[in-house]
Amino acid sequence: MTRPKPSFQELYPGYPEPVFEPLVFHRLPPQEMQKRAEAFYRELSARRTTRHFSTESVSRQLIELAVLSAGTAPSGAHRQPWRFVAVQDPELKRRIREAAEEEEFRTYTARMPEEWRAALAPLGTDYVKEHLTDAPWVVVVFREKFGLRPDGSTYKNYYTTESVAIAVGLFIAAVHHMGLTTLTHTPNPMAFLGELLGRPRNEEAMLVLPVGYPAPGAQVPRLQRKALREIFQVDAG
Numbered sequence: 001m002t003r004p005k006p007s008f009q010e011l012y013p014g015y016p017e018p019v020f021e022p023l024v025f026h027r028l029p030p031q032e033m034q035k036r037a038e039a040f041y042r043e044l045s046a047r048r049t050t051r052h053f054s055t056e057s058v059s060r061q062l063i064e065l066a067v068l069s070a071g072t073a074p075s076g077a078h079r080q081p082w083r084f085v086a087v088q089d090p091e092l093k094r095r096i097r098e099a100a101e102e103e104e105f106r107t108y109t110a111r112m113p114e115e116w117r118a119a120l121a122p123l124g125t126d127y128v129k130e131h132l133t134d135a136p137w138v139v140v141v142f143r144e145k146f147g148l149r150p151d152g153s154t155y156k157n158y159y160t161t162e163s164v165a166i167a168v169g170l171f172i173a174a175v176h177h178m179g180l181t182t183l184t185h186t187p188n189p190m191a192f193l194g195e196l197l198g199r200p201r202n203e204e205a206m207l208v209l210p211v212g213y214p215a216p217g218a219q220v221p222r223l224q225r226k227a228l229r230e231i232f233q234v235d236a237g
């Protein structure tokens with residue numbers, strides 16, 4: 001059954017009418033669409049998580065552009081619940097590394113269940129996190145769990161994890177597209193990041209993304225990506 005469309009005032013009594021503007025949309029010829037789709041996929045296929053970074057510097061403008069790209073992500077109720085804290089101060093990076101390695105050491109040597117160890121074995125990761133001091137930028141992504149007004153009162157945010165994850169996906173794609181590389185790092189637990197970076201109580205660190213050039217001779221684990229038939233279904237299975 002399809003229902004008649006309600007008026008705005010019926011659903012939102014007392015709220016001001018939203019402001020609309022024409023959608024800007026450039027329709028492309030089908031051949032051009034195919035060409036672009038293939039080129040974009042080829043480009044993304046070449047992305048790899050890098051764990052060895054060169055110490056070569058990267059301009060702040062490039063990091064800002066990656067963050068601006070991330071900030072174009074859709075978000076639940078347009079709350080944009082992401083904060084990107086870009087760290088370049090060597091002393092601060094050193095402190096982040098020290099705290100992260102402390103937690104990671106405990107994880108790898110005591111806390112890690114066997115199933116998790118088995119999942120990580122093909123990657124060969126360990127508790128020494130050189131990337132946190134080698135990469136010129138370490139971008140820490142925070143999720144705004146709820147909104148905080150200047151007077152200290154709070155308001156609800158929606159789908160914050162999903163929204164921040166989408167934004168980070170765009171950030172990673174932007175970094176790759178501009179000719180740099182990154183690592184999606186999740187030190188566990190990572191509460192120390194909020195304290196070290198002076199973030200407010202409504203934010204929670206979600207990911208750490210060192211950004212830079214790969215170290216000369218950097219290697220990555222040989223991995224296989226799932227085939228289309230394994231990740232895609234059309235209509236009911």
Ligand SMILES: Cc1cc2nc3c(=O)[nH]c(=O)nc-3n(C[C@H](O)[C@H](O)[C@H](O)COP(=O)(O)O)c2cc1C
Nearest residue numbers: 047048049050051123125183184185186187220223
């Ligand atoms: C949510 C998330 C958390 C991750 N955490 C870590 C991590 O803590 N340390 C690490 O070395 N790699 C981490 N990775 C990277 C994955 O291991 C990597 O993406 C995966 O092995 C596939 O490799 P690729 O990115 O080169 O395709 C993480 C990736 C994601 C998406």
